[in-house]
Amino acid sequence: DWEQRKLVDLVDRVTRKNQDLVSELPLTISAQYGLIDQNEFFDKRVASKDVSGYYLIENGEFAYNKSTSTDAPWGAIKRLDRYKNGVLSTLYIVFGIKENNPVDSDFLVSYYSTNLWHKGIHEIAAEGARNHGLLNIAPADFFETKLMIPQDIEEQKKIGKYFEELERLITLHQRKCEETKTLKKYMLQKMFPQNGHSVPEIRFSGFTEDWEQRKFADFTWDAGKRNKEDLDLEPYAITNEHGFIRQRDAHDDFGYMKDTDRKAYNIVQPNSFAYNPARINVGSIGYYKGVENVIVSSLYEVFQTDNYVNDRFLWHWLKSDEFPRWIEKLQEGSVRLYFYYDKLCECQLYMPSLEEQEKIATFLDDLDHLITLHQHKCEELQNIKKFMLKNMFI
Incomplete structure (x- = not known):
């Protein structure tokens, strides 16, 4: 059977300050990309110049962003995976799994991808609920929220691994899709004559006549x-x-x-x-x-x-x-x-000649088919993920 546990039994709050300037990397939480460099996400730095008073978060630790958005009506909880460490505003609630590992980290990542934890947040959000788009939630109340987890940590690991693999496949197809789009854009420039030239830079072998x-x-x-x-x-x-x-x-x-x-x-x-x-x-x-x-x-x-x-x-x-x-x-x-x-x-x-036109068209059509294939694969996997998130947790 699965059991109900308080978050405080599974994790410790992290309040270490960046006073020795171990990191100068200001992070934000995106519902889609997780913990990510502010410069990459916003195209600018939002953090103040002096980040010594910020929390220092290490790889593998979690953070809760109380800011709400359409994608994240009760905020977002993500694990730091992309970087060795980073700094976060003290408005975030940062935590790490207890040393005796009472819960699997990947399982927790998957659990916080569901909306099952929203109910607990809804119950503790203070009246008035929002202050400048931030939910009014005290850290002590946050750690009192409850979650259902398998008693057997091996089952937790299995579930965590399953979603990690799904995520890896989704990312793979997204990357392949973007790579193919970039290649197509490049080939569109190179396979048609540019700037008054009568032949393109890239041609299929056997074709030499001017267009x-x-x-x-x-x-x-x-x-x-x-x-x-x-x-x-x-x-x-x-x-x-x-x-x-x-x-x-x-x-x-x-x-x-x-x-x-x-x-x-x-x-x-x-x-x-x-x-x-x-x-x-x-x-x-x-x-x-x-x-x-x-x-x-x-x-x-x-x-x-x-x-x-x-x-x-x-x-x-x-x-x-x-x-x-x-x-x-x-x-x-x-x-x-x-x-x-x-x-x-x-x-x-x-x-060019009709024969060369056909060659070019077939090549570019094939790239289009590849793009569509990766997009469909992505959608398929995202639907599976959505279904499994709904049905593999309590």
């Missing part, structure tokens, strides 16, 4: 047709993040078209691009690769390309640094800036 400069007017045409016959087609919207998305799945700002006159909307055929001329500067463009026609707001510009253009190649160019430069140069308007199809037609890009 040809072409205007959008040469290889695209306006493909937006009004839904005059009032066909019952699925309404779509375009978001910055996801491109084409069914309007019913989109944000409320788009509204829903069930009571709208569908004849006023544009038909979009498969393999078409569409964008919002008022939001193209923030990436509001999509490519529709479905198999059936859909409809979008008549505010959108819709276009298709000639058969010597690989649409995925063009898509990646539109997402490179080059396209936003053209938008900035050509968009028009006084209060709100617009970028209609006639302006798009003035844009120019260098284009």
Whole structure:
């Protein structure tokens, strides 16, 4: 059976001051990143210049930040893992596990990732509860809070190890995702010609010919047709993040078209691009690769390309640094800036043979798939963690 224990039976309060300036590293607690360097988290130092009066916290010790936030309505309790030591404001409550190890440290880290301890904090928070966003909690009351733990320390270790491993996997996929995004950004710069050059810096072997400069007017045409016959087609919207998305799945700002006159909307055929001329500067463009026609707001510009253009190649160019430069140069308007199809037609890009376009598109698509894979893996693991945190503790 698990047993109820008071925190004071398991840990000792730490009140050592940094009077010998053992550390000059001011820390803060983030609900997401744990105990972290203030400079890294805030991009500035919040601590005062003289940190000799601060608490000195050592690696493996815990701290409770009584500041509340959306992510941490009752504050956050984290262990110092990233650094050998650091300093914390005396507003924090710092503690370490007792010498006879009555509780496993990793188990405690996992326990304080649940919301089971919130009830105890809620009960001791003084009336008025908050002072400048800080919960009004006396350290003596904090250490009287109770938690349920397995009597067998081996079970504690198993649970702690399990969550440590989950966290390691989540971090691994997050890092892989960021690395792949960085690689893609780099390759977008290097695989398209820059600064007036007619060839890119990085090419696949076997391709040596110069790329040809072409205007959008040469290889695209306006493909937006009004839904005059009032066909019952699925309404779509375009978001910055996801491109084409069914309007019913989109944000409320788009509204829903069930009571709208569908004849006023544009038909979009498969393999078409569409964008919002008022939001193209923030990436509001999509490519529709479905198999059936859909409809979008008549505010959108819709276009298709000639058969010597690989649409995925063009898509990646539109997402490179080059396209936003053209938008900035050509968009028009006084209060709100617009970028209609006639302006798009003035844009120019260098284009290789269809075979080289396909190679580039496939390479960049593969990077996109890798990014998505790591994102999905991350979400999956976070869902498992959330479920297990809910079900492995009492």
